[in-house]
Amino acid sequence: MSLDSLFDALVKHQIRFTITGSRFFGGADHNSDWDIIIESLPKGILLERVAEYDDVPNFFVYKHANINVHLLLPKTVKFDTARRIHNIVNEIPNFGGLPKKNRKAIFRALFDGFTLK
Numbered sequence: 001m002s003l004d005s006l007f008d009a010l011v012k013h014q015i016r017f018t019i020t021g022s023r024f025f026g027g028a029d030h031n032s033d034w035d036i037i038i039e040s041l042p043k044g045i046l047l048e049r050v051a052e053y054d055d056v057p058n059f060f061v062y063k064h065a066n067i068n069v070h071l072l073l074p075k076t077v078k079f080d081t082a083r084r085i086h087n088i089v090n091e092i093p094n095f096g097g098l099p100k101k102n103r104k105a106i107f108r109a110l111f112d113g114f115t116l117k
Helices: 002-014 079-090 100-114
Strands: 017-020 034-038 046-049 057-063 065-071
Touching: 002 034, 002 065, 017 079, 034 079, 079 100
Parallel strands: 034 065
Antiparallel strands: 017 034, 046 057, 057 065
């Protein structure tokens, strides 16, 4: 599956998604992977579940080639809230230039704060 065919499937099934990671926040180079947050996984899309991916615990992460698909876990954070968090973080000056461990800590704190109880 290519990135274009994944986007086509998401649009066809009317699944909301947003780009995240280094391609959104800056710092990507030609070898960088693609990270996408989605609210549900379309039927017929075959991706490999990644067992260990610790950026934010509110997601199942699936991978295909250089695409990481972050599927929001049910009953944790709603998609609109995830997108708001994403946009808040994007307002932090030079967020993409921060060390990855700092970016992970900021994301984790925000997602933990908005997790549904």
